[in-house]
Amino acid sequence: MIAKVQSAAALGMYAYPVEIEVDVTTGLPQFIVVGLPDQSIKESRERVRSAIKNSGYQFPPEKITINLAPADIKKEGPAFDLPMALGLLAATDVIPAERLAPYLFLGELALDGSLRPIKGAIVIAASLKNSKSFVVPKENAYEAAMEKDAVIHPVNSLSEVIQFLRGEKTIPPISYIDPERFLVPIEEPLNFSDVKGQHFAKRAVEIAVAGGHNLLLIGSPGSGKTMLARRIPGILPPMDFEEALTLTKIYSVAGLTNGRSVIRERPFRSPHHSISQVALVGGGPWPRPGEVSLAHGGVLFLDEFPEFKRDAIESLRSPLEDGQITISRVKMQITYPARILLVAAMNPCPCGFLSDPRRACRCSLSQIQKYKAKISGPILDRIDLHVEVPTLSYQTLASDEPAENSEAIRSRIVRYREIQSARYRDRDYNLNSLMRSRDLKQFAKPDAEGRKLMEMAMRELHLSARAYYKILKVARTIADLASEENIKSEHIAEAIQYRTLDRQW
Ligand SMILES: Nc1ncnc2c1ncn2[C@@H]1O[C@H](COP(=O)(O)OP(=O)(O)OP(=O)(O)O)[C@@H](O)[C@H]1O
Ligand SMILES: [Mg+2]
Ligand SMILES: [Zn+2]
Structure with a gap:
């Protein structure tokens, strides 16, 4: 039978x-x-x-x-x-x-x-x-x-x-669970209120999150790079149900739902630098989502950035550009979402202590240059902000001065995102970082003084064309933070500060 x-x-x-x-x-x-x-x-x-x-x-x-x-x-x-x-x-x-x-x-x-x-x-x-x-x-x-x-x-x-x-037992179906119940904000255990001092780095983080700009944190061991990065998911706007459902599907296909229902926290993924290209962006004979998809809607944190394999880093280019990754196989193509905020971290030099006032750096200039050269131009291209995270003094660490909490930062971020959504309502993107070059003239035009400053910076700091576009996009976000329609020279000046690596090379 x-x-x-x-x-x-x-x-x-x-x-x-x-x-x-x-x-x-x-x-x-x-x-x-x-x-x-x-x-x-x-x-x-x-x-x-x-x-x-x-x-x-x-x-x-x-x-x-x-x-x-x-x-x-x-x-x-x-x-x-x-x-x-x-x-x-x-x-x-x-x-x-x-x-x-x-x-x-x-x-x-x-x-x-x-x-x-x-x-x-x-x-x-x-x-x-x-x-x-x-x-x-x-x-x-x-x-x-x-x-x-x-x-x-x-x-x-x-x-x-x-x-x-056989009809010997009834198993009633479980009913559809009201999504609203799953969107109650959960207590974020890691809060920016724990981070003392670091006003410059926090400002950069806020700009990065507001405009969706990828971020590179440069600092000595213990300066707080990991601490800052881990707190970023908690200041991203809360996920809506559709986003949560998409994320749950990705985790389900990866076998990572662990008996939970919908995944409602924005992800923070921090793969080790020995990770293979396939594990990072997805693939294999039966294409699974990689870390870049598991971080969808959240943060992909690459600590010790220069130590990552070059082919792995290069493979991030297309997901960073498209917000998704397509894996091709004979007779099939699989696409996984991969819209992430990339946060990379590195020491300023091989020994790590170049910027640490308490310990001497033992690296030679050529060692330092070689170390930095490990991050390739094309991938640096996709990082909008370079931020130095200084080692804090004992006084700052020991002080009781209260720091701003994540909830306050997040409510500002929500507002900055609304400004961008309104600006790009007729476009297929909604973040300053995703702005197409052809739209820069319309949306990111500096005023006369800003243009002068930009020209001077290009000349004196030997900035590349790619740096030029990055600076304009970041300046757009900085102007949004100030609720300014027009990009002024002060916004340009601040954006230029975040291109440390372009300047040093
Ligand atoms: N701004 C700060 N406020 C309060 N504590 C801090 C701050 N910066 C660093 N710390 C403390 O120092 C510890 C080490 O910081 P963290 O691990 O983030 O450093 P790191 O820059 O990632 O170092 P590494 O290069 O070794 O990875 C933190 O867990 C925290 O306890
Ligand atoms: Mg760390
Ligand atoms: Zn060193």
Whole structure:
């Protein structure tokens, strides 16, 4: 007898249905699976066999053939364990085959028959909710239930699903969870009120976040670079539900939702400098989102920036430009969102103490130059602000002077973002940092004095054309902070300060 079971597979941010046909005939005992890559077939077969036995049912000693269709799309992963086991049990009349029809089944089986979560559940729920109800492992249920109108039956084990399909047990679907409940602001544990002094660096951070400008922090060990960077997600505008849903999908595909429902904190990702290109921007035989997508809507922090592999850093160019990353494979293309604020940090020299008043730097000039030259021009191109973070004096660190908290900074950021959204309402971008060069004339035109200053800076500081555009965009943001429609020379002057590295080279 042949049984058919519906399942699905996520491919990037979308999913497609997979039909599982199970044929059990008399003959020499055999268990053939068609349509999965070799290694996963072997493992799936063992899990299905053990889970059925350990749930108290007989594994049929007959000729079993399972086909996963469509055959031409590559499938991966253990999510088909549950539907394969159910197909087998339906083909041998343990469960009534007609009861399978309204559902789509997903789940990895443990050897004892309990269910393990799968990757991409919410993506599958989003793409296929209009055709079926879903039976999914409990750990995936809350995530999938964030998708409006999806009907989700959470289950713990194979035997529970069998009871459900035989009508011996009811499993009510969990209801759609009101998104408003998930958008209550959560207490941000890391607050800017902890950061003493550093008025210059904090000002730069505010400009960076306001206009979406990527930022490079340069300072000695212990000067507070990591401390500053970690607090940035807490001053970004709160996420709306759509953004949170997108982020949840990315984490789901990466297998990182951990039984949680929607992800509502803006991410802070800080991969180690030994990270590979694939892990950073995504890829692999089954393209997974990389760090740049896991940081979507938040901060990607690259500490010890010059130590990163060159090809990894270079691969950031296109996501930084497009806000997304496309991974191409034979017959398929997967696109993941990747709109990030890049925050990089580095020491001022190889020993680290060049700018530290308390310890002497032992580096030679050529060592320092070589160190800085490790960051390539094209990637420096994408960083709008270079900021020196000085080592604070003991007096500043020990002082009790209260610092401004993140909530206050964030409410200003929200206002600066509104100014930009209004300005760019007819454009396909909404941040000063994303302004197209052709729009600079209209939106970022300095007044006469500003133009004079700009000319002088270009000449005397030997600024490149790329630095010129960066300065104008940052000056636009600085003018927005001052609620000024026109860019004045003081805004230009401040923007020039944030191009330290252009000047030193
Ligand atoms: N402005 C500050 N206000 C209060 N504490 C600070 C400040 N700057 C640094 N500190 C303290 O110093 C510690 C070290 O700072 P942090 O780790 O951010 O330095 P870093 O610049 O990232 O150093 P490294 O180059 O070693 O990574 C912080 O955890 C914090 O306790
Ligand atoms: Mg650090
Ligand atoms: Zn040094």
